[in-house]
Amino acid sequence: MxxxxxxxxQSRVFYELSALxxxxxxxxxxxxxxPDHSTAEAVSTTSSSxxxxxxxxxxxxxxxxxASLLLGISLALMLCGSVTFFIGFILMPWVLGLVMVFYVxxxxxxxxxxxxxxxxxxxxxxxxxxxxxAWKLL
Numbered sequence: 001m002x003x004x005x006x007x008x009x010q011s012r013v014f015y016e017l018s019a020l021x022x023x024x025x026x027x028x029x030x031x032x033x034x035p036d037h038s039t040a041e042a043v044s045t046t047s048s049s050x051x052x053x054x055x056x057x058x059x060x061x062x063x064x065x066x067a068s069l070l071l072g073i074s075l076a077l078m079l080c081g082s083v084t085f086f087i088g089f090i091l092m093p094w095v096l097g098l099v100m101v102f103y104v105x106x107x108x109x110x111x112x113x114x115x116x117x118x119x120x121x122x123x124x125x126x127x128x129x130x131x132x133x134a135w136k137l138l
Contacts (some may be wrong), residue, residue, distance in 0.1 A: 021069070021073070024069060025069070025129070
């Protein structure tokens with residue numbers, strides 16, 4: 001049951017990620033007015049771009065923009081993977097040390113139980129045997 005929920009969560013995350021990427025691909029990049037233009041020119045370009053953006057359909061993303069988007073996604077995934085690998089690499093000696101401690105504790109526990117059972121058997125006083133009545137054997 002828990003595995004099914006985990007698969008549902010992973011598929012939901014992949015669905016949201018793909019929806020985010022497709023939304024980025026569909027929407028045109030916003031135009032940022034540069035400060036070297038005059039203020040009147042910047043106002044006229046922003047007002048004309050806002051009216052043209054409303055009337056014209058969504059512009060397609062350029063191949064260079066698409067390549068940059070994929071490069072950014074792959075770079076983010078590589079960095080996250082590298083960080084995860086580094087954390088695992090740092091924690092691996094601690095995990096191996098903890099496993100070895102548990103193994104040693106298990107061996108000591110097993111040897112002490114074995115020694116206790118042998119010691120108790122050797123030091124126990126002999127008990128006399130009880131005769132079993134013949135009527136209980138049948």
